[in-house]
Amino acid sequence: MIHPIPPGTRDVLPEEMRELRALEAALIEVFEAKGYGEVATPTLEYDEVLTRGGGRSDHAAYRFFDESGELLALRSEMTVPIARLVATRYAQADPPHRVCYIAGAYRAVSPQRGEMREFLQAGVELIGAAADEGTVEVIAVLEAALDAAGLGSAVIGLGDADLYRDLLGEYGLDGATREGALERLAAHDLVGLEAELEEAGVGADQIVTCLALSQLRGGVEALEQARGYGVEAAARAADRLDDVNRALGSRTGGHRVQFDFGLMRDLSYYNGAILEVYDPAVGHALGGGGRYDGLMKRFGLDLSAAGFALYLERVHTAQIEERRRGKDGR
């Protein structure tokens, strides 16, 4: 008899389960060694709590009523539940708070796209540490986690969440026009962006600068290039990234960081540094994160915050592929 399961869900059999558990253990070992204690939160939360985060959490795909008529939702990521946890349980404790997790999250999928409805995330949240030190610490934990997972080729793209809001403001755009252009930037639709900026009356040179910035990614030389465009928003973003870069210091084997002025995250609670993780073995980002200083305030605790989340199944895929390539001697 064949008994189907919903598309985007899956069974895990012992062989893969052992590998996943080993990967989880390696990540937790890194997180704990860096002072991040593991927490668990309920899979179900009040919808009102998840909505408070804004952004993707707003779009929890699975909502239902409990026996007393309360609206519940399945979490779509872990940052908002952890913001709630810290605000509730550590309100009186001295920051910073360091927590880590490996947990399932749930999102709607498009049919026949190979997307997962239920997936595992592994990540950390650092709440209440000063801006640059916090960002740098989170990057260090992420680099150690990627090392522990054996992802020698993984790269961390580091960008600035405020860059384009600033830049378009400097260009005199606001309201719906600015949001429209930001959407194009987030989708990386450069053809549409150019048309949108032209229509808004932005000058030809400024359009060229905006397009060039969105394509600017690389090492420290990218920071110099960004300053060379002569726009204040780009110079400020370059300065902020430079501060992070200096604070990162040197690392054995070098850092995995690539500066990326085209990076945009779709979660609305980010500000300042944002990051995404790529591995040549997987066509999608392995994870991402950044600063979200405004989020804790929405839960009544005015603390800065930073963190990242990795899609565990994608990390596992990358791990297998990198091992295979290593064996092939490439």
Next chain:
Amino acid sequence: MSAGTEGPLRLAVPRGALFGETLDVLDGAGVDTSELRGDSRSLIFETAGMTLVTMRPSDVPTYVEAGAADVGITGKDVLLEQSDRPVYELLDLGFGRCRMVLAGRKGSDRLGEGTIRIATKYPRIAERHFESTGRQVELIEVKGSVELAPLVGLGDGIVDLVATGRTLEENELEVREEIVECTARFVANRVAHKLRAAEIDELTAKLREASGR
């Protein structure tokens, strides 16, 4: 699924209406396409520094999104219809220009009263168009020659791609509304765009020059 920072860059080439001009612009960008111009039935071609993978235009976003191809060329109509596939749209190549239109039968004014029934191969583009103009329509998705539908009473009109307008003319149909103009676009996988930045930037620059944009 793997893009890979090593090995040649993989470019998805659309077969069909865009094929010839795609090869021309690639030639202009210094990519050797002579093997693709022969009558080989292969789907994959190795050229100096690049692997060319040929496929239906509507499959290009699928391969590029997954990283099975690092970059690709396809029509804006395809990208609009599959706008839920996150690929980076880097360049308007200018060729393959055609219009997405709403067309109805000549001399018939049935379009516009009550619930309109529209046959199309582009249900999402059509849906967005009618939604944004505040009209309720019943969309009927067909796969083949969509001009047939209104002639035999399957729907009051069609939403389809029109290059010269001859097919419409031959089938006693006329353009009622223009929805959007479409041209060929150069797209990239988002991970490849980060990890193979130099190669992709160089190809983009060459294609920009070759397409005269």
